[in-house]
Amino acid sequence: MKRRQFMQLLGVSGMAAYLPAPFIKQANAADPNHFWVMVHAGGGWDPTSLCDPKGNALRNDGRGPVNQYQTEQIKSVGNIRYSPYPDSVTDPGIFDNFFTSYQSQLLVVNGIDHQTNSHSAGTRNAWSGSSDMGMPGFAALVAAVTARDLPMTFLSNGGYDFTDSLVSPTRASGSGAFQELAFPNRPNPNDSNQQFLDQNENSSLDIHKLIVDASNKRLNRQIEQELLPQRRTAMSQLFIARNGKNNLNTLVNKLPGQISGGMKGQAEIAVAAFASNMAVSANLVSGGFDTHGNHDNSHFPRLATLLDGVDHLMQEINRHGLADRVTVVIGSDFGRTPYYNNGNGKDHWNVTSLMMLGAGVQGDRVVGATDANFNALAINPESLEVDPNGVVLTPSHVHQNLRRLAGIEESNITKKYGLSNTFINLLG
Amino acid sequence: MDPVASIFQHWDERGRHRVSEQWYSDMETRGFNNVKMPIKFTESSVQWLAQEIVKDPRFVKATVKVMYTGLTGRKPINSQLLNSNENADLREAYVSQRNMLNSLEQQFIAEGYNLKKLAKNIILSAYWRADSLENGVSDTTNTIGSSRLLTPEMLDRKIQAILGFTWKRRSYDSQSRLAGNRNNGYRQLYGGIDSDLVNKRITQVNGMMTAVQKRMVTELSCKAVTLDFFKVRQARQLFPQVSINTSPVDDDGFQVPSAINAIKQNIKHLHWVMHGDSLEIDDVELQHTYDLFNQLKSAGHQLLNSNFNKYRYLPSSCRLYYHPETGERLSNTDEIVLDEDYSVRAWMGVLAYLMSDFKFVYE
Structure with missing residues (x-):
């Protein structure tokens, strides 16, 4: 069904009245060809083991070092400093590969105060810019403003995917079954001659189409007759989801022959969905960062998996020729304590970091700072230098930048979800 | 680490019961809700925890909330939403729904914490059974009636x-x-x-x-x-x-x-x-x-x-x-x-x- 016909049908049936408000088109400066990937390190990562390294100098309060690795082993490439592996953990070289490959594109934002050590509040704050409940994640917001009528506009593999009903998140990981779904009436997706329900060029003899038409008419009758708004809304959502654009077969053609597991598979599907005009934003997730015990042995391999996944994501973006159109943001619930507990673990800490690369991001930069004990330092809003009279960065500052970069800050939808802080230009 | 975590000190990371001879000295002693676990429950610490949780008034609220969410597919309106939302309809819907949940909680206690009866009471509630609204009644918050997308x-x-x-x-x-x-x-x-x-x-x-x-x-x-x-x-x-x-x-x-x-x-x-x-x-x-x-x-x-x-x-x-x-x-x-x-x-x-x-x- 063409969009014009589809919208006409909605209008005729009165269904548009039951759509979520943002479905009604609004003028805005947002670019529907700009794609967004939010990579969530689930459980609370440790920036001192990654992009805000401190080393093994002993703390003055007797709580030992921030890290086990030696301070003089801290590595750097360009302006980016990054953590070495401690001697106790085998280094697969993934950190070196990641930071040398992407240094020129990478923005590191250190010293972000999430103001919580609760997983749910921290994750919400990281990805919506506010710890208040009811705030949609950025990925949902940008999808709602720029391309809400795409069939799977916001792909989510978890993380923070609250949408406040602006759009519906779509799950697309963990399946090699796209071909079957792209051709639902073919027993064998590769054989166009065989169908479950007979199809015919003459629409009056097209059994499959007759059934689909009858089903749509029945759903329209149900919507018209339904007296409860809640049920009527659900019916309308079903109608819209069934009759929107469906480029699944295009997506299938853009997927690799064998979809990878874990975050790499999530990345492959997300980028194929961007390339086939099916989605504009995606949440990717890599978990296992909540290392209350045995931190170094557990956390460094998780970080390596995460960076390896982001590397794969960037390769997929390049493979599809989307390098100048995709922005990638990597973050987590919060940080981890700048000292080890009795079980060699690290507990929750409100200060953390975030990394960005891709479209609209000026690379080889580090913004924000922490002291030797991993406390957030205030920065001057103009110069971005450390300034005791300045401000401490929060997720709200990051999201103001994301909204501006996406061109959605003036949208009426975005204005419904205001952010409190004044704007600080982090992206350069 | 909190006292509840200490209660699970004899379970390993795979959920298996493995009696631990040593425990972390910097962790709080076993307990719940500011009550230390009496030493006589050392061999049955989790059972003790369960009894303490059930005694907590929040247990009933949480159970009703979980059952309501499971059966209807929707969480009850969160009171925190009211703090950042001036919507009068939402406030009214919250109060109305809270009354219904209070009633379910009281029935749950009166009926001896019987989950089957709680499920039945939720299904019999007006929120579940409603198939229309009276004239002049609106439901802008979409909380009345049941229609959950099946998992x-x-x-x-x-x-x-x-x-x-x-x-x-x-x-x-x-x-x-x-x-x-x-x-x-x-x-x-x-x-x-x-x-x-x-x-x-x-x-x-x-x-x-x-x-x-x-x-x-x-x-x-x-x-x-x-x-x-x-x-x-x-x-x-x-x-x-x-x-x-x-x-x-x-x-x-x-x-x-x-x-x-x-x-x-x-x-x-x-x-x-x-x-x-x-x-x-x-x-x-x-x-x-x-x-x-x-x-x-x-x-x-x-x-x-x-x-x-x-x-x-x-x-x-x-x-x-x-x-x-x-x-x-x-x-x-x-x-x-x-x-x-x-x-x-x-x-x-x-x-x-x-x-x-x-x-x-x-x-």
Whole structure:
């Protein structure tokens, strides 16, 4: 069904009245060809083991070092400093590969105060810019403003995917079954001659189409007759989801022959969905960062998996020729304590970091700072230098930048979800 | 670390009970809610914790909330939303819903913490049963009435219950397409979870999920019709009122009232088993389904007339060659391969129509 016909049908049936408000088109400066990937390190990562390294100098309060690795082993490439592996953990070289490959594109934002050590509040704050409940994640917001009528506009593999009903998140990981779904009436997706329900060029003899038409008419009758708004809304959502654009077969053609597991598979599907005009934003997730015990042995391999996944994501973006159109943001619930507990673990800490690369991001930069004990330092809003009279960065500052970069800050939808802080230009 | 974590000191990271000789000295001693666990419960610390949790008034609130969310598919309105929202309707809806939840909580205590009775009380509540609103009453917060999109596991069980078999990719597969965790399954695509990286269900339908529904409808209607017609009539779940040859018109084109009645009775039966709707025989929706059946038969006859040798056979994946229970090859007279009156495919169409219905995928 063409969009014009589809919208006409909605209008005729009165269904548009039951759509979520943002479905009604609004003028805005947002670019529907700009794609967004939010990579969530689930459980609370440790920036001192990654992009805000401190080393093994002993703390003055007797709580030992921030890290086990030696301070003089801290590595750097360009302006980016990054953590070495401690001697106790085998280094697969993934950190070196990641930071040398992407240094020129990478923005590191250190010293972000999430103001919580609760997983749910921290994750919400990281990805919506506010710890208040009811705030949609950025990925949902940008999808709602720029391309809400795409069939799977916001792909989510978890993380923070609250949408406040602006759009519906779509799950697309963990399946090699796209071909079957792209051709639902073919027993064998590769054989166009065989169908479950007979199809015919003459629409009056097209059994499959007759059934689909009858089903749509029945759903329209149900919507018209339904007296409860809640049920009527659900019916309308079903109608819209069934009759929107469906480029699944295009997506299938853009997927690799064998979809990878874990975050790499999530990345492959997300980028194929961007390339086939099916989605504009995606949440990717890599978990296992909540290392209350045995931190170094557990956390460094998780970080390596995460960076390896982001590397794969960037390769997929390049493979599809989307390098100048995709922005990638990597973050987590919060940080981890700048000292080890009795079980060699690290507990929750409100200060953390975030990394960005891709479209609209000026690379080889580090913004924000922490002291030797991993406390957030205030920065001057103009110069971005450390300034005791300045401000401490929060997720709200990051999201103001994301909204501006996406061109959605003036949208009426975005204005419904205001952010409190004044704007600080982090992206350069 | 908190005192509750200390209660689990004899369990390892895989959930196995392993008595630990040493415990971390910087952790709080075992306890809950500012009460230290008496030493006599050392060997039954988790049982002690359970008793303490049940004593906490928040236990009742949490239990009712979990059951309400599980049954309706929607969380109750969160009071924190009111802090950042001036919507008067939301405030009113919150107060009204809170009254209902308070009542459920009190009933739960009065009935001895009986979960079955709590489930029954939720189902009997006006919020669940409502099918309309009084004049002048609005529901801008969409909290009244029940309509939850079935999870993949729920839909899987529904298919099994109604069609009599599980949706699998191949008949010999051990896992269900919807509920299994195979890589080529649909569980996550249909908004499900893997309890690892993906641990939150999607509750609002999207384009990908409707693609799964479309596949479900075509694949299952194809299989279900021949399987059910193979059974003796008394054992059929879907077609107890008709035979595979029941046709509304005879060979000369004259209507056969008894056959028409049987077909309509069977459609009535299908609306009941698939949607829970008890329709009168002259109900307009029943007539719509009957009209579709006739429309499909009529179109099918034209296809047969255009190319009999092509259209006289069922699609190969819808044919029944093997006994559904024993797996033995059926004789030529028992197998279902031909459909020279297009009846089987008309019923497949009716089944597809009813299976793609809102009432099948939502409850």
